[in-house]
Amino acid sequence: MSGVTPAEAPRIALIAGNGALPCQIADGLAATGRDFRIVAIKGEADQATQARAHAQLGWGEIGRLYRFLKRNECQEVLLIGGVSKRPDFTSILGDFGTLKRLPTIIRALAGGDDSLLTKVIRLFEDEGYRVVGIKDVAPQLLASSGVLGNVQPKQADWRDVELALRATQKLGELDIGQAAVAVGGRVVALEGAEGTDAMLQRCADLKQLGRIRAKGRAGVLVKTAKPNQDLRVDLPAVGPRTIDLAIAAGLAGIAVEAHGALIAERAETIAKANAASLFLIGIDRNTDLTPV
Structure with a gap:
């Protein structure tokens, strides 16, 4: 006010x-x-x-x-x-x-x-x-634009970010979920009623079974608000457990909507991402994601 x-x-x-x-x-x-x-x-x-x-x-x-x-x-x-x-x-x-x-x-x-x-x-x-x-x-709990930790996405990561972002927009239009995972230029998981944590666990299981093939850490989790969502409730959020699950799934990073997603337990979340060399970024869905 x-x-x-x-x-x-x-x-x-x-x-x-x-x-x-x-x-x-x-x-x-x-x-x-x-x-x-x-x-x-x-x-x-x-x-x-x-x-x-x-x-x-x-x-x-x-x-x-x-x-x-x-x-x-x-x-x-x-x-x-x-x-x-x-x-x-x-x-x-x-x-x-x-x-x-x-x-x-x-x-x-x-x-x-x-x-x-x-x-x-x-x-x-x-x-x-x-x-x-x-x-x-408490606007300080929302993700800001850009790199939130110490790790920068690589050139190859941006393609996965853009692809998963498009997938979350389609999911949101159908009021299904807020998150998607893309690896190597392919969407491998979409969030449904089970939630983000269960989706990431599914990705870890698929990687163990050889259904997701990537050399080293690859792929990204993207979480965004649904189109036309009332931002007073049910904002997309990531926290320390999200980092743990992303690591277990072998992902290279996480991208969340800038000014529209929550970073729970911010200091611990960013510290965990840095320790695992996992990038954590805030993205604006209305801007060009091509890195300069």
């Missing part, structure tokens, strides 16, 4: 799923003096997030969630962290506040992931809350 210091900004609620990002966001907000509350999603938030949470609520406790937000005078909401599974219909029959909104909630459960997230945002906005994104509260 222009002209407003973090200490003067409205109190924000972090609706926290799994992974390390909720705690990283909380640390960033605390460092700036921004007032916040953490609501951990039961069955999703990890132990570190649960330990810092001001409330822990399940999928069927929408009424309790809105009462918590009102009681704590939260005006803004940030949806952060992963959600490993969609709630089933039995899990959203928790309290009167949930039942009252049940038709809207059921509609939100239909459609692809992008449709779901857009409708979840609308649920909060219909209640009068402003839904914000990482770029609004």
